[in-house]
Amino acid sequence: MASTSGTIPTTGRYRLLGHPADLAGHLSTLGPVPLPSGSRGWREAFVSMLESSGLAGRGGGGFPTAIKLAVAHAAGSGGTIVVNGMEGEPSSDKDKLLLMRSPHLVLDGAQLMAAACGARSVVVCVPEGRDQVASAVSTAMAERTGAGCAPVHEVLVRPPDRFVAGEESALTRWVEARQSLPSFRPDKGTALKIGRKGALVHNAETLAHVAMIARKGPDAFRAHGLVEDPGTSLVTISGAVRHPGVVEVDRGTPLIDIVNRSTPDGPPQALLVGGYGGAWVSPAHFTTPYASLPLRAIGATAGVGIVIALGQEACGLMESARIAHYMAGESAGQCGPCVYGLPAIAGDVTRLARGDIDPGLRARLDRRLAEVMGRGACRHPDGAVNMVRSALGVFASDASSHALGEPCAHWNNRSQLRFPPPVAAARR
Amino acid sequence: MIRILVDPVACDAYGYCAELLPEAISLDEWGYPVVDGKPLPADLAEAAKRAVRDCPRRAITLRERKGSR
Amino acid sequence: MSSTSLWYATRASGIMALILLTLTMVLGMTTTTRARARNWPGFAQQELHRRISMIAVVFLGIHIVTSVLDTYVNISWASVVVPFVSVYGRFWVGVGAIALDLMIAVFVSSLLRARMRPGIWRAIHWLAYLSWPVALAHSFGMGTDAGELWVIVLGAACVASVAAALLWRLRATSRQVSARIAYASVREVPPKYLAPGGRERAGSRRG
Numbered sequence: 001m002a003s004t005s006g007t008i009p010t011t012g013r014y015r016l017l018g019h020p021a022d023l024a025g026h027l028s029t030l031g032p033v034p035l036p037s038g039s040r041g042w043r044e045a046f047v048s049m050l051e052s053s054g055l056a057g058r059g060g061g062g063f064p065t066a067i068k069l070a071v072a073h074a075a076g077s078g079g080t081i082v083v084n085g086m087e088g089e090p091s092s093d094k095d096k097l098l099l100m101r102s103p104h105l106v107l108d109g110a111q112l113m114a115a116a117c118g119a120r121s122v123v124v125c126v127p128e129g130r131d132q133v134a135s136a137v138s139t140a141m142a143e144r145t146g147a148g149c150a151p152v153h154e155v156l157v158r159p160p161d162r163f164v165a166g167e168e169s170a171l172t173r174w175v176e177a178r179q180s181l182p183s184f185r186p187d188k189g190t191a192l193k194i195g196r197k198g199a200l201v202h203n204a205e206t207l208a209h210v211a212m213i214a215r216k217g218p219d220a221f222r223a224h225g226l227v228e229d230p231g232t233s234l235v236t237i238s239g240a241v242r243h244p245g246v247v248e249v250d251r252g253t254p255l256i257d258i259v260n261r262s263t264p265d266g267p268p269q270a271l272l273v274g275g276y277g278g279a280w281v282s283p284a285h286f287t288t289p290y291a292s293l294p295l296r297a298i299g300a301t302a303g304v305g306i307v308i309a310l311g312q313e314a315c316g317l318m319e320s321a322r323i324a325h326y327m328a329g330e331s332a333g334q335c336g337p338c339v340y341g342l343p344a345i346a347g348d349v350t351r352l353a354r355g356d357i358d359p360g361l362r363a364r365l366d367r368r369l370a371e372v373m374g375r376g377a378c379r380h381p382d383g384a385v386n387m388v389r390s391a392l393g394v395f396a397s398d399a400s401s402h403a404l405g406e407p408c409a410h411w412n413n414r415s416q417l418r419f420p421p422p423v424a425a426a427r428r
Numbered sequence: 429m430i431r432i433l434v435d436p437v438a439c440d441a442y443g444y445c446a447e448l449l450p451e452a453i454s455l456d457e458w459g460y461p462v463v464d465g466k467p468l469p470a471d472l473a474e475a476a477k478r479a480v481r482d483c484p485r486r487a488i489t490l491r492e493r494k495g496s497r
Numbered sequence: 498m499s500s501t502s503l504w505y506a507t508r509a510s511g512i513m514a515l516i517l518l519t520l521t522m523v524l525g526m527t528t529t530t531r532a533r534a535r536n537w538p539g540f541a542q543q544e545l546h547r548r549i550s551m552i553a554v555v556f557l558g559i560h561i562v563t564s565v566l567d568t569y570v571n572i573s574w575a576s577v578v579v580p581f582v583s584v585y586g587r588f589w590v591g592v593g594a595i596a597l598d599l600m601i602a603v604f605v606s607s608l609l610r611a612r613m614r615p616g617i618w619r620a621i622h623w624l625a626y627l628s629w630p631v632a633l634a635h636s637f638g639m640g641t642d643a644g645e646l647w648v649i650v651l652g653a654a655c656v657a658s659v660a661a662a663l664l665w666r667l668r669a670t671s672r673q674v675s676a677r678i679a680y681a682s683v684r685e686v687p688p689k690y691l692a693p694g695g696r697e698r699a700g701s702r703r704g
Contacts, residue, residue, distance in 0.1 A: 181437075183437070184435045184436060184437045184438075186433055334436070334437045335436035335437060335439070335460075336436065336439065336441055336456075336458050336459070336460035337436065337456065337458070337460055338436075340458040340460075341456075341458070368457075371456045371457075371462060375434075375436055375456075375460070375462070376436055377435075377436050377437045442528075442539060443539055443540075444539055444540035444543065447539060447540040447541070448540055481611070482540065482543070484543075484615075485615060486615065
């Protein structure tokens, strides 16, 4: 597990990390969580507070939190708040860290959301195998029950540790029926359900922000970041850096400034922003601000708060091939284009990275990328396609020489990326 | 305006929809349907409804879309 | 109608029904998903399967009605669907009744297909695999024309075509299974060159 470089007092008064992890310390440092005290109009005030803060999801979707709450509220009361602590991206550590160091902040946020949409339970999801995180969460839950800080019942569950297990609909389906499979949802406007009641799924970091904004006010959040993308974000930095770890940054910080916090081993060849379902960024764009619109303009997204530095002694195409194989293996196995398309794409990228001579390869790869995009039930294949496409753009000169049978010197070097150990196949 | 929607989870690549509606649906190299995004002309509406009714996995549906995007 | 003509009608329509039901089985068993050739008209085949099954039902209806109306042998209406209550040919008419009951389930469920869950429909439809051999047994067990060479040849042809279709079906299914296994193996062990530090020869190799 990566260590944190986040004990630096990063962002003045407003920060998610660096507070005491125990309940007593948490309450004495931050004060009580402002739950409704029976006053009327609390819900409206809470929603308008979220709206004016401009908080958007920190789990990859980047969706405005206030709107998501409105959709869930429309589904009626008695539902569930699902805290998404799954963090399926292998290079991400922020949610683990948050749940271990500031669990009460996350749970406070969940309680506030529960109060706002009349939910009757809070379900925190931590994958199987992450027992350190799970025990930190259970300890925190026990403290809260003892002190009466959990008006809505809180429970911890352990879904499987797979990439797509953290996808919203896969998570609610697992909570309901123990099947970790995404659903086909053509109407994103309708709320997710667990049983017959609505379910509101939020990334752990998003809920931590909700709890901080409720205490410090929306202006404290807006004091950081940009007007159109306010606040702070937790970002995990890894790759060819000397001090990998999680940092807390203002939205809009230039990418290279974020990476420099972890002391890269020399100027990076490229940056992978948003994780394995994210996109490569070339040195020309290293000063791009870490915010939705500027990143989208260069074909990337802020995604789940990951920046990976690719060192000079690496082959971007081979690393992309490894990522593509990993993503192919993490398919839920439900949709043809993903099940068959991703391994085929991974195979093509591998051949390109190895310098195999195959005149039809590039055209075939481009066709497959276009065909797979958007044809799965969830956005898992889309992430893989975007990653490969960005690699073909950022490493274009490499791609040309590789295609001529002249791969770069580093194609066979040890990977600079993190991959979990392979799993036993789940036969369907 | 009619939009064709394929549920990729239910779809098992029978290919009947592409057979009935080749003007709007083609098959990728693995046999799964690729729907072209163009609005469906009215004379193909009957064939589209047939494809919906006869899909062995009930994976295809039609949506009404008011106006154009 | 004279008893003799009813009797001929029963036998002829029975044989026709057997042929058409065999054809229905073969058309049904050879529909698969991805495994078949790209340009094969699968939908047309499914339509043919449905329509031939309906014609088979017509001949089956004639076969049943004429056998009941024929006064020479005593087969009641009840024994058409209730097995082993017929006065004439208790056992083999009963076998026919079993085959018919199964076929009714398959047929009715297909008429109501849009209203039931696909899994349930499929489970009922698979009763066809049981009803066909039972119908075949009834045809030969009744004995009327079973000794004739042409009938034996016909029966053998029906069995051969269903057996061939079954073999084809099993092969197609196993091809689909191996495609899935290929997918699963991506998750199992990453190819050698993907393991960190694994060395492999680069350069010109046909992909």
